[in-house]
Structures are given as C-alpha cells and as structure tokens.
Amino acid sequence: MEIVSALMDGLWIAVQPHNLALAVIGVIVGLFVGALPGLGSVNGVAILLPFTFVINEATSDPAAPMIFLAAIYYGAMYGGAISSITLGIPGASTAVATTFDGRPMALQGNADRALVTAAVASFIGGTVATLFFTGFAPILSSVALDFGNPEIFALMLLAFATFIGLGGDDIPKTMFSIFFGLLLATVGFDTISGEPRLIFMNEREQTAVLETFGAGTEAVPFFDSVSWFSRGIQFLVLAIGVYGIGEMIWTINASRYKVTMTETTISFRRIMAGIVGMKDAWKGTMIGSLLGFFVGILPAAGATPGSLMSYGVSKMTSRNPKSYGEGNPDGVAAPEAANNSASTGAMLPMMTLGIPGSPTTAVLLAGMVIWGLEPGPRLFEDRPEFVWPLIGSFYISNIVAVLVNLAFIPLFLAVLRMPFTILAPVIFVLSIIGTYAAYDNMYDVWLMVLFGFGAYMLRILDYPLAPAVLAVVLGTTAEEKMRQSLLLSDGNFAIFWNPFFDRDGKGQEWWIAPVTTWIAVILIVLPIIIWAVRKIRGGSPAEA
Amino acid sequence: MRLLKTLTLGAAALGMALTATAASAFEPSKPIDFVIMAGKGGGADKMARLMQSIVEQNDLAGQPLVPTNKSGGSGAEALTYMNGVNDPDHSIMVTLNSFYTTPLRQPGLKVDNMAFAPVARMAEDTFVLWVHKDEGITTLDEFIAEVKKRGNKWVMGGTGKNSEDNIITDHLNEAYGLDIKYIPYKGGGAVAKDLAGKQIQSSVNNPSEALGFYESGDVVPIVAFTNERLPMFPDTPTHNEVSDGDDFAYFMQRSVVGAPGMSDEAQAYYTALFTKVYESDAWQKYKNDKSLMGDLMSGEELSEYWGVQIENHEKILKASGAIK
Numbered sequence: 044m045e046i047v048s049a050l051m052d053g054l055w056i057a058v059q060p061h062n063l064a065l066a067v068i069g070v071i072v073g074l075f076v077g078a079l080p081g082l083g084s085v086n087g088v089a090i091l092l093p094f095t096f097v098i099n100e101a102t103s104d105p106a107a108p109m110i111f112l113a114a115i116y117y118g119a120m121y122g123g124a125i126s127s128i129t130l131g132i133p134g135a136s137t138a139v140a141t142t143f144d145g146r147p148m149a150l151q152g153n154a155d156r157a158l159v160t161a162a163v164a165s166f167i168g169g170t171v172a173t174l175f176f177t178g179f180a181p182i183l184s185s186v187a188l189d190f191g192n193p194e195i196f197a198l199m200l201l202a203f204a205t206f207i208g209l210g211g212d213d214i215p216k217t218m219f220s221i222f223f224g225l226l227l228a229t230v231g232f233d234t235i236s237g238e239p240r241l242i243f244m245n246e247r248e249q250t251a252v253l254e255t256f257g258a259g260t261e262a263v264p265f266f267d268s269v270s271w272f273s274r275g276i277q278f279l280v281l282a283i284g285v286y287g288i289g290e291m292i293w294t295i296n297a298s299r300y301k302v303t304m305t306e307t308t309i310s311f312r313r314i315m316a317g318i319v320g321m322k323d324a325w326k327g328t329m330i331g332s333l334l335g336f337f338v339g340i341l342p343a344a345g346a347t348p349g350s351l352m353s354y355g356v357s358k359m360t361s362r363n364p365k366s367y368g369e370g371n372p373d374g375v376a377a378p379e380a381a382n383n384s385a386s387t388g389a390m391l392p393m394m395t396l397g398i399p400g401s402p403t404t405a406v407l408l409a410g411m412v413i414w415g416l417e418p419g420p421r422l423f424e425d426r427p428e429f430v431w432p433l434i435g436s437f438y439i440s441n442i443v444a445v446l447v448n449l450a451f452i453p454l455f456l457a458v459l460r461m462p463f464t465i466l467a468p469v470i471f472v473l474s475i476i477g478t479y480a481a482y483d484n485m486y487d488v489w490l491m492v493l494f495g496f497g498a499y500m501l502r503i504l505d506y507p508l509a510p511a512v513l514a515v516v517l518g519t520t521a522e523e524k525m526r527q528s529l530l531l532s533d534g535n536f537a538i539f540w541n542p543f544f545d546r547d548g549k550g551q552e553w554w555i556a557p558v559t560t561w562i563a564v565i566l567i568v569l570p571i572i573i574w575a576v577r578k579i580r581g582g583s584p585a586e587a
Numbered sequence: 588m589r590l591l592k593t594l595t596l597g598a599a600a601l602g603m604a605l606t607a608t609a610a611s612a613f614e615p616s617k618p619i620d621f622v623i624m625a626g627k628g629g630g631a632d633k634m635a636r637l638m639q640s641i642v643e644q645n646d647l648a649g650q651p652l653v654p655t656n657k658s659g660g661s662g663a664e665a666l667t668y669m670n671g672v673n674d675p676d677h678s679i680m681v682t683l684n685s686f687y688t689t690p691l692r693q694p695g696l697k698v699d700n701m702a703f704a705p706v707a708r709m710a711e712d713t714f715v716l717w718v719h720k721d722e723g724i725t726t727l728d729e730f731i732a733e734v735k736k737r738g739n740k741w742v743m744g745g746t747g748k749n750s751e752d753n754i755i756t757d758h759l760n761e762a763y764g765l766d767i768k769y770i771p772y773k774g775g776g777a778v779a780k781d782l783a784g785k786q787i788q789s790s791v792n793n794p795s796e797a798l799g800f801y802e803s804g805d806v807v808p809i810v811a812f813t814n815e816r817l818p819m820f821p822d823t824p825t826h827n828e829v830s831d832g833d834d835f836a837y838f839m840q841r842s843v844v845g846a847p848g849m850s851d852e853a854q855a856y857y858t859a860l861f862t863k864v865y866e867s868d869a870w871q872k873y874k875n876d877k878s879l880m881g882d883l884m885s886g887e888e889l890s891e892y893w894g895v896q897i898e899n900h901e902k903i904l905k906a907s908g909a910i911k
Contacts, residue, residue, distance in 0.1 A: 089654075096644050191786030192770075232664045235771055236748055238693075239663070274664070342780060397799050398780045405656075409636035419799020420783075523773065530770045531742060547788060548740030 050177055053431030057110065057439045061102050065111040066436060070444045073118020074451065080126050080283060080477040083135035084119030084386075084403045088112050092410055099414060106432035108414060109407070113390070113433065114440045116403055117169060120346070120383045121448045124161035128154060128375070129458050130470055132286040136278050136516045137346040137382040139509060140354040142286065144367060144374030151370050158452050159317030160372045161379040164328045166445035168380030171332035172339070172387035173437040180423065183340050184395035189555060190341050192527040193538050197559035198341065199521035200539075202348040204566035205355025206510040214574045216506045224281075224514025228522070231275025235526050242272040278516045280478060280491045285508045287474030288495020291467055293502045314449060320372065327357045327373030328380045335381030339388025345401035346385035347516050353381035359566075387437060394418050394430070540564075613852035615650040615677055622680040624665040625746065626658035626774035630712060630793045634841055635681040637873055638709070641864045648860055652679075658773055661747035662689045666698045675846035676853040679706060684751045684839050687893070687900045692749055692910055700897060704845030704854040705889035707861035710874055711838040711881030712793045713817060714755055716809040716826075717801075719785050727810050727829045730789075731763050737788075739766045744778040744787040747771050749909050751839050752778075754900075755791045755812060757907040762833045782806055793839070794819060795877035812837045817878045838880065840896070842889065858885045 056062065076087035095108035123138035128145035141161065148157035175183070190198070206221055207214065230241045321328070331353040338349035357377035358367040367374045390407075392398045397418040399405035411418050416426060423430050461469070478491045498508055531546060532538035538546065542557040621639060625631040639652045657665035662685035672678040680703075690698040718724050724733055734741045745752025748771040756769045770787065772778045775796035782790045782797075783805040790797065790806075794817065800806045808823040814836050816825055827834055843861050845854055864870055865883045873879070884892055904910045 092640075096640065188780065188784030191781055191784060234658075234773060239695075274668075342777070392780075396780050396783070398776050405632075409633060412633045413637060413640040417799060417802075420803035420805065421799065527770050527772070530768065533739070545740070547742065547785075548737040 046177065049427060049431045050435060053433070053435030054438065055435070056104070056106065056432035057435035059104075062104065062107055062110050062432070062436060063439065063443075065098065065107060066114045066440045066443050067447070069111045069114025070118035070121075070440060070447050073115035073120075074122040074125075074444075074447060076115070077119030077122025077134055077138075078125040078455070080130070080132045080134050080287065080473055083123070083137075084116045085406060086480075087115045087119055088403055088406045088410075091115065092406060092413075095410060095414070104432075105414070105416075105426070105429045106436070108410065109429070109433050110436040110440070112407055112410060113436060114443070116386055116407070117383065117440050117444050118447075119403075120169075120386050121162060121165050121444050123382070124165070124375075124379050125158065125455050128157045128161065129455055130466075130473075131290055132470065132474070133282055136282065136513075137350055137385075138378070139282065139347070139512055139516075140350045140378035141375060143354065143378075143509065144369070144371050147368065147370035148372070148375065153370065154456055155313050155452060156317045156320060156372065157370075157375050158455060159314055159449065160321060160324050160375045162445050162448040162452075163318060163321050164324060164331065164376035164380040165383040165448075166441055167328050168332040168335055168382070168384035169387055169441040169444070170438065171380075172336040172384040173434065173441065175336055176387055176391060176437065177434055180391060180395060183391055184420070187340050187342055187392045187396060187398075192524045192531065193553070193556040194559065195341065196521060196524035196528055197539060197556040197563065198338070199348070199517055199524065200563040201559055201566070202352050202517055203514070203521070204563040205352050205359075206513060207567055207570050213505070213507070214571055217510055220501075220507050220510040221514045224511035225518045227276045227281065227511070228515050228518025230272050234519070234523050235530075274484070274486070275519075276490070276515060277487060278512070280487045281494050281515050282512050283474045283478050284491040284494025285498040285512055287470055287477075288492060289498025289502055289508070291470055292495070292499045294463070295467060314452065321376075324372040324376035326360075327353070327375070327377035330357045330360070331377040331380030331382075332384045335384035336388040338381075339385030340391045342392040342396065342398040345389060346382040347513070349385035349388075350378035350381040351513055353377040383441075390437075394422055395420060613676065613850065613856040615648065615856070617677055618651050618653045619648065620672070620674075620678040621652040621654045622665050622669060622678065623654055623656045624658070624662045624680060624682050624685060626656055630775050630795050631681055631683050631841070632656060632774070633795065634709075634873075637869070638681070638843070638861070638864055641867050641869050642860065644869075645863070645867065647863050650677075661685045661750050661771075663693060663696055666690065667696055669703070669844075669846045670696075670698055672846045675704075675848040676850055678846040678849075679857055680844050680846070682840065682842050682844050683712075684896070684900070685747060686840070686842070686844070687897045688749055688751075688754070688904065691897070691901055691904055699847070700893055701890065702847035704847075704849040704857075705886055705893070706843040706845050706854060706857045707865065708840055708842040708881065708884035708889050708892065709861065709865055709870070710841045710879040712795070712841055713878055713880060714751065714791045714812040714837055714839070715794055715797065715817070715820070715823065716755075716759075716789065716791055716812070717782060717797050717806045718789045718809060719782060720805060720807050721785065722788065724809065725807060727824075727826070730809050731765065734763075734765050734767060739768055741766070741789070742768045742770055742787045743789050743791070744770050744772055744781055745791060746773070746775050746778060749904065751837065752791050754903055754907070755837055757909075758835055758837075758903075761907070762830075762835070779806075793877075795879075798877070813880070818875075819878045840881075840892075841879070842884075854886075861885075 073084065073087055077084060095111060098108045098111055123134045124141045126132050126134040127138040127141040128149050131142055131146040133139040133142050145157045207217055233240050334353045334356060335349040338352060339346060354374060354377050357373050358364050389401045389404045393404040393408050399408045408418055416429060475488055478488050501508060528538050537544045539560045540557050542552050542554045546553060623632055623635045635654055639654055642648050642652055657668055665680060666689060669678060669680050686700060690696060690700060724730050743756045745756060753769055756767055759765055760767050775792050778790045779792050779796050779800055781787050783800040797806055808820050810826040810829060811817050811823055812826050812835060845857060862883060
C-alpha cells in the first residue's frame with residue numbers, strides 16, 4: 044500500500060505541466076535521434092546533459108532533469124525501430140533484431156503495420172517493465188547482485204546460443220559468421236592484460252613506421268596502426284557497413300532494370316487496423332517484455348542481448364519458425380518490446396547499485412552524480428522525492444512516446460515513397476555521415492566501406508551477417524567475463540558448468556551459472572545434431 | 588538612430604581589433620576533446636563529468652568539453668590516442684596512476700609521460716581496504732588470519748591489471764605472506780557491486796566508489812592506505828598504525844593533462860580554467876565528501892611530482908616482478 048501511495052504522489056508530480064512538457068520534448072528529440080543511423084540514445088543524452096542544469100535551476104524540481112533525459116532514452120528506443128524498418132539500417136545495436144522481420148514487412152508494402160507493431164510493442168514492453176520496477180525494485184536489485192562474472196558469461200553464452208537459430212538452416216555458415224564477429228571483437232587492446240592484439244603490426248614494424256613518419260601525423264593515415272586497429276572495431280562501423288552499404292548494393296543488384304518503389308499508403312483506418320492486428324504479435328510482445336526486462340536489470344548486459352534473445356526465443360517457440368525473417372509481426376514485436384523493457388530494467392542497477400547496465404545509463408548515472416544524488420542502495424530511502432516522480436514519469440513517458448510515435452508514422456512512411464534510385468544514394472550518404480558522426484574518425488569510415496563490400500560478397504554467397512554484427516557487440520563483454528571467471532577458478536572451466544565448484548573456499552553451491560550454461564549448451568548442440576542428422580539422412584538416398 | 592548604429596558598429600569593430608591584437612592568448616576554437624582514461628561509472632569517470640558540469644554550469648570555457656571514455660588496456664588506449672591526436676591544443680585528458688604504470692609496463696607504446704602538458708592536479712584520491720560485512724572481519728589482523736586460512740581462494744577485485752589496486756594487492760601479498768588472487772575489472776563501480784554481491788572477497792576501492800555500499804552497511808572498511816585517518820571514517824585506522832612497522836601509504840593522482848605537443852598558450856589557458864574549477868564550491872564540496880586529499884598543482888611543480896611518482900612506481904613494479 045505504501046508503494047501505491049508513493050507512486051500516486053510520483054505520478055502527480057510527473058503530470059505537472061513542466062514535467063509533462065519535458066517528457067514530450069524529450070520523446071520527440073529521442074525519436075529523431077534514434078531514427079538517424081549513427082546517432083543513438085547515448086549521443087542524445089550526452090549532448091543534452093549540460094542543458095539539464097538549466098532545467099534544474101528553472102524548475103527546482105529534483106526529478107525534472109532526469110525525467111527529460113529518461114524521455115530521450117525512451118524516445119530513442121522507439122525511434123531505433125524506424126530506420127530499421129524503413130531503411131533497413133539499424134540505428135543502434137538494440138534495433139538490429141528489428142530489421143530481421145521489419146525490413147521484409149516494409150518491402151512487402153506493410154511498413155505501416157510494422158511501424159505500428161513496433162510502437163505498440165514498445166509501449167507494452169516499457170509499461171510491463173515499469174510495473175515490475177515499481178513493485179519489486181529492491182528484490183530485483185539483489186538478483187542483480189547474484190550475477191557475478193561466471194553468471195554474466197553464462198548469460199552471454201545463452202545469447203550466442205540464440206544466434207544459432209537466427210541464421211536460417213545453414214548452421215556451418217551461421218557458425219562462421221559468429222566466429223568472424225568474435226574475431227573482429229578481439230581487435231584492439233585486451234582489457235585484462237592491456238596488450239594490443241591483431242593490430243597488424245609487430246613492434247619492429249611499428250618502430251620503423253613511427254621513425255619514418257612520426258606518431259599520429261596527418262601524413263600517414265594508412266600506416267599509423269596506433270590510430271587504426273588499436274582503436275578496436277566498433278559495432279556501428281560493422282553494422283552500418285553491412286546494412287547501409289552491403290545490403291544496399293545487394294538490393295541494387297537484385298532489382299536491376301526495374302525501378303522499384305515500395306507501395307505505402309497510410310490512413311487513420313490503417314493505423315487502427317495495425318493496432319487491432321497486434322493480436323497476431325501478442326506472443327512476441329510478451330516474450331520481449333519479460334525476457335527483455337530480466338536481461339536489462341543485469342549489469343553489463345543491456346538491451347542488445349535482451350532484444351536478440353527475445354527474437355530467438357520467440358522464433359524457437361513459434362509453431363511456424365520458417366515465417367521468421369519473411370516479415371512475421373512477432374519478429375518485430377519481440378525485439379521492440381524487449382529493448383524498451385530492457386531500457387527500463389537497466390535503470391534499476393543504475394539507481395540501486397550505481398552500476399550502469401548500458402552506455403546510456405552510464406551517462407544518466409553521471410548526470411545523477413552531477414545533480415548531487417548518490418545512486419546506490421540507499422537512494423530509494425534517502426531520496427524518495429526524486430525516485431517516485433521518476434518512476435511516475437516512466438509511465439507517462441511511455442504513453443507520450445507511443446502517441447507521438449503513431450502521430451509521426453505518416454512522416455516516416457514518406458521516406459519510403461521515395462523512388463529507390465533516390466533513396467539508395469541518400470542511404471549511402473547517411474551511412475558515411477553517420478559513421479563519421481559516431482566516432483569522429485575517417486579510419487572508421489574507410490573500414491565501414493570495406494565491411495560494406497565484404498558484406499555484399501558474403502551476401503551473394505548466402506552467409507547470414509546478423510550473427511557477426513551481434514557477436515561484435517557481445518564479444519568484448521563475453522570475453523572479459525570469461526577471463527575474469529577463469530582467473531577466479533585458476534583456469535578451471537568447471538566454474539561455468541559445475542554448481543559444486545568451490546569458488547571462495549567456503550564450500551558454497553552456485554547454481555545460476557551452471558543452469559544457464561547447460562541451457563545454452565543444449566540450445567547450441569541441439570540444432571547442430573538435427574542439422575547433421577538431416578544432412579546424413581538427406582544425403583544417403585542421393586548417394587544410393 | 589543612424590548615429591547610434593554607426594557608433595555601435597564602430598565600438599564593435601574596435602572591440603574586434605582589440606581581440607585581434609591580443610591574439611597571443613589562446614581561446615579554444617572548437618569543442619574540446621575531454622578524454623577519460625577509465626571506464627564509465629568509476630571514480631575517474633564521475634570526477635571528470637563533475638569537472639565538465641562545473642565548467643558548463645559556470646560557463647568557464649568558450650567551447651564545450653566533450654567527454655569520451657577510453658578505458659582499454661589500463662589506459663593504454665587513452666595514452667596512445669592522446670599521443671596521436673591531430674590537434675593537441677583541443678585535447679585534454681583526466682588521468683590517474685596508470686598514466687605512469689602503463690608506459691612503464693609497455694615501452695612498446697612509445698608513450699613519454701613528460702611530453703604531456705602538466706595542466707593541473709586536482710586532487711589525490713585515497714584507498715581503503717574493504718570486505719563484505721558477512722565475513723565478520725573488522726581489523727587488519729583478522730583479515731590476514733582469514734586470508735591465510737582461505738589460501739588462494741581469497742579474491743581481490745580491482746580496476747585494471749598492474750594498476751593502483753593491483754599494486755596495493757601485491758604489497759599486501761608480499762608484506763604479510765598472503766596468496767590473494769587479483770582479478771582486474773573495467774571500473775571501480777563493477778568492483779564495488781561484486782563485493783556487495785559477495786562475488787569477490789575484498790577490494791581496495793576509493794572511498795567514492797564504495798560509499799553507497801558502505802552507507803547501506805554491506806561493506807566494512809578495514810584500513811586506509813593514508814598517512815592520517817580519513818575524516819569520513821574516523822574509526823578506521825591507517826594501515827601504518829596497525830601494520831607493525833610495514834610502512835605503506837598510496838595515493839592516486841587525479842590530474843588533467845594536455846596532449847603531447849600542446850602549445851604553451853593553450854596549456855596556460857587550461858591551467859587557468861581548471862584552477863577556476865578547483866576553486867569552485869562544487870569541487871571543494873566533492874573533495875571533502877569523497878575523502879579526497881592533495882592541493883592544486885600545475886606546470887613545473889606538477890612535472891616534478893610526476894618525475895618522483897614515475898621513479899617510485901618503477902621501484903614498486905620491479906619489486907613485484909611486473910617489469911624487469
């Protein structure tokens with residue numbers, strides 16, 4: 044009961060005109076930032092962080108700056124789906140899974156339906172997560188504490204296991220794609236030892252180049268390995284290369300000699316029909332809402348594995364898995380519900396443990412420190428006048444976001460009415476600008492173009508590329524957590540699969556990591572066995 | 588009316604001419620790249636964002652500071668990045684002690700500390716030994732006894748390999764014949780959370796990193812590695828009070844440096860800027876609240892301080908076998 048009255052007070056403050064206005068502005072800013080490839084919620088929140096001091100002073104409401112930034116965060120999560128669906132380029136790693144079915148739906152002339160599904164699923168995901176947040180914040184923060192290094196690694200393994208199902212039937216090609224992504228993720232400085240890896244230059248060559256040209260001079264952009272591969276390969280560079288350049292070339296090639304124009308019509312009735320049509324996507328929405336939230340509250344995981352796993356689980360449990368990737372509304376709803384749900388979930392470890400679960404929450408965390416709040420286990424007790432209006436604003440922002448998003452759908456669809464001969468060059472330009480804007484470095488732009496051509500080749504050879512893109516996102520964390528765990532166990536892998544492995548000399552049992560690992564192993568091995576059996580059975584009659 | 592306009596224009600032109608004659612003074616002409624040598628959410632990160640907010644709030648700089656975290660390889664990523672920037676006059680970095688230790692360990696990086704511009708040392712951070720309250724340990728002697736009993740199953744979490752936290756752990760192992768296992772993390776925030784979750788058994792977090800879980804009662808301070816007791820933890824002894832003759836105090840610099848090749852004018856500009864930040868109420872309050880020590884230092888004085896610190900760290904790393 045205490046919670047209900049606190050929440051009511053919080054909601055009341057959140058609907059005060061100034062907070063409501065901040066939520067609306069924040070959502071609109073976020074929607075556009077999220078919809079532009081290359082810019083995501085991190086950029087939006089970071090750029091507008093200084094602006095919150097003005098808000099702080101103008102409103103003298105401790106929650107107002109945070110309400111504004113949280114609204115941008117949500118808006119961007121809604122917006123990420125827009126470029127995934129209309130352009131086929133995921134605006135952020137959280138929206139990669141949305142392209143799998145969102146893009147095919149758009150190509151089939153159902154872009155409006157895909158956008159409506161994404162918006163409504165996002166709304167449900169965000170609201171379900173906020174309900175959990177309201178009711179169980181203290182309990183859930185203790186769950187997050189139970190997830191140490193081996194547990195997070197096991198969870199990453201589970202995320203990778205769901206990849207296997209993503210690439211269609213050709214498992215060896217999917218595995219190749221995953222390992223290629225993991226390989227790219229190792230480029231740059233190793234987190235644990237601090238040594239540079241795969242920078243394509245040994246110390247002797249490095250010295251020679253440095254002596255000839257001098258470090259970091261403009262004259263040697265192609266030889267200066269320090270500013271090249273030691274920076275590592277960023278997710279967006281690969282994602283924009285694969286989707287912005289590679290896919291585009293492929294589409295141009297596939298649609299040669301016929302000028303295609305995606306059919307789109309929009310009317311109030313079609314939007315209503317789309318909302319009614321949500322009943323076809325309720326399962327994906329529910330899976331995404333629940334799984335996304337759970338993964339979101341675990342520090343270091345964030346919304347990307349959440350949206351991905353939700354897509355995988357939704358596909359695995361579907362009666363018709365073949366329809367995924369061909370424009371199944373469930374395939375749009377699951378990742379979209381999940382990334383919104385996970386974003387709310389990620390607020391939890393940030394506020395109660397002081398640990399950011401995603402890059403965006405890291406900026407929000409910094410914001411809270413600057414406004415004089417101390418995120419940590421005592422925040423809920425010490426600063427209710429901040430916490431409850433913020434939770435109230437989660438509800439309000441979600442409602443605002445879904446309404447704003449639905450209102451803007453006709454505008455986004457106008458993009459699709461452009462003939463492809465105009466759209467394709469626009470996408471190329473956006474890809475280059477987006478990459479440069481994200482990292483401020485020409486090296487990344489060249490690398491992006493290179494990845495684009497590589498991706499085109501692999502696309503012709505029918506290799507699935509999404510697993511590689513996602514492996515780059517998760518590979519770094521997975522490796523770090525695996526190596527920290529192995530340091531803990533003196534190199535003994537039993538720490539991942541054996542619940543009786545003694546971690547701290549006190550003879551405790553640890554069940555979370557082993558159970559997760561075993562589920563992941565089954566999910567990885569099962570499709571491989573099925574594939575092998577089919578191959579043998581299918582192969583033998585042909586030989587006979 | 589026309590006369591007034593002419594006069595205004597004239598005054599404006601005169602003003603511009605005056606600015607032009609004073610061209611020797613540096614003013615940033617584009618957003619300033621503000622590199623943070625550590626991951627998000629840790630002590631260095633929070634401090635850097637606070638500095639940025641003080642600059643923004645009081646409108647101290649003509650251009651915004653744009654923070655970027657480069658946490659890879661215990662600062663190696665940040666150092667090589669700074670070494671190779673195209674525009675050293677618009678690139679500054681928040682550093683900690685990995686500023687000394689990483690180049691010592693990895694001569695291949697070709698990083699020369701002394702080439703960086705000594706802008707300002709904003710504070711010295713302190714270290715405290717923390718354990719979870721469920722261990723039931725409250726003194727250094729109890730700590731040593733329990734760790735010995737646990738053998739190599741006692742785990743210390745810390746930020747980065749061969750970093751400040753690692754140096755302190757090595758010292759404890761050496762001085763008391765312990766076999767503590769050290770696990771590097773990306774940031775102090777993750778270490779604090781894993782200690783509260785009993786995933787690790789101890790940490791040497793800075794007070795600012797462990798404060799939340801100290802206030803909630805999850806973690807307990809054992810000793811402070813300082814010369815005097817910290818005002819915030821008056822009941823926690825310093826290591827030297829209870830160590831039985833083993834003298835060990837350790838601090839971490841919180842400094843702002845300019846990229847190698849920064850012009851003297853730009854360095855003077857940033858020193859003036861961060862002196863204003865240092866003197867602000869917000870910074871002084873933060874320094875007090877988070878048990879930070881050390882006064883402002885810049886220019887020659889800071890360079891000399893670096894020289895002494897590099898020498899000390901070389902000794903420490905050699906003693907622990909991290910470098911030859």
